[in-house]
Amino acid sequence: MALKGINAPRIVLILLCAVYLIMYVDRVNISTAAPLIKADLSLSNTQLGLAFSAFAFPYALLQLLGGLIADKFGPRFTLSASCAIVCVATVLMGAAGGLASLVACRLALGFGEGAAFPTATRALASWTPERKWGFAQGLTHSFARLGNAITPPLITTLIALVSWRGSFAVMGAASFLWFLVWVWFFRNDPKQHPFITQEDIATLPFQAAPGRNIEVPVLRLARRIFPVTAVDFCYGWTLWVFLSWIPSFFFENYNLNLQASAMFSAGVLFAGVIGDTVGGILSDHLFRRTGSLVVARNYVIVGGFAGAFVFLIPVILIHNVNVAVICLSIAFFSAELVVGPIWTVPMDIAPRHAGLASGMMNFGFGISGILSPSLFGFLVDKTGSWVYPFGASIVLLLLGAVLASRLRPDIRFEMSSITLPAQIRA
Secondary structure (H helix, E strand, O other), rough: OOOOOOOHHHHHHHHHHHHHHHHHHHHHHHHHHHHHHHHHOOOOOOHHHHHHHHHHHHHHHHHHHHHHHHHHHHHHHHHHHHHHHHHHHOOOHOOOOOOOHHHHHHHHHHHHOOOOOHHHHHHHHHHHHHHHHHHHHHHHHHHHHHHHHHHHHHHHHHHHHHHHHHHHHHHHHHHHHHHHHHHHHOOOOOHHHHOOOOOOOOOOOOOOOOOOOOOOEEEHHHHHHHHHHHHHHHHOOOOOHHHHHHHHHHHOOOOOOOOHHHHHHHHHHHHHHHHHHHHHHHHHHHHHHHHEEEEEEHHHHHHHHHHHHHHHHHHHHHHOOOHHHHHHHHHHHHHHHHHHHHHHHHHHHHHHHHHHHHHHHHHHHHHOOOOOOOHHHHHHHHHOOOHHHHHHHHHHHHHHHHHOOOOOOOOOOOOOOOOOOOEEEE
8 A cells, every 4th residue: 555645656766866876976986086096006098098988898788788687677676786786896996906907897887887777767667657758867867967066076075085995985885775775665567566656657657567578679679779879879979078087187188186176077067967957858848849759859959969069169279277167067068958858769769668779779878988988088198189089079969960850759669570479589
């Protein structure tokens, strides 16, 4: 029986917001600690970029496998396992003694986080009314960006208190606390939750139960999602630049100390919190006003790419820290407008396979994470300049806007080739 005053769907949304925040802190804390890690472990920018990128190899792979696992076993098990791996990897990162162990821990972290966001999308598809999908995606990802924004001051504070190694142990403990709450509270099927009400159930979309044997034409779904994957790659390239290199950009390019670099980085990244929320709300608002998924999703995505494109240009043309902070903040706000609608597109296209479809889309983000941080660091080392790496981001932002204009979220993926329950067919 449901308990009065307990809104189970809202608590599930809060828990998902919390895990996005925690996992992004665990993902990008290395960026804030990078100057100290670099000095302590005697690393170059190229080697540091390799450690950044190591995360993305298993992360990209698990976008596909994680979506399948989430659809098969459900978000309760899959997200619990992901968080447990993240907890262990984060703690061990603080014990890294050189490049090899640092890369190994980043690989483990990517393995843990890889399945998390497709799984969270699977949970949202079951626990959120369809009319609020854009808002829910924007809100959860705004907490991811809040994680980005609070990481520099949080990690610098922890470093001052317990060293950079101790800061990783503290964040590992936070991951473990979330794991305990998730296992206790969440249920794969909202109807089986002790706190759910009939009023809540009436608003939620039907989703196939985890473990149900449905034959999915994976290659046909992949072809349908591929244009979204390409757009996500273009977005991801720039996001990885911000997540991996903005603290070092302020530290090295403007000769700031670690605290000042953290403060400026937090300001830039906080703009993404606002952008994520605004993008999701705006997308849902346009859908209610126009009834068109093309307008609601594509227009917001294209506008976000265009804004980021325009405001990154002054960063490479004008060497002034104040100009850089303002323009990077507006560029990041604009880029983050993309997140809510682009994560909603796989749900629009294939709602009953939201885990797999969103994993296919976010595979593009994973690939960009392999290439972007390492190539960025390599270009900085080879050219001695930050202009060329940011220039690559500008080009990809323009390409992303063009590709996004051609997305078709209004055409739903039909399972016309389903025959007998058995296995997943390519």
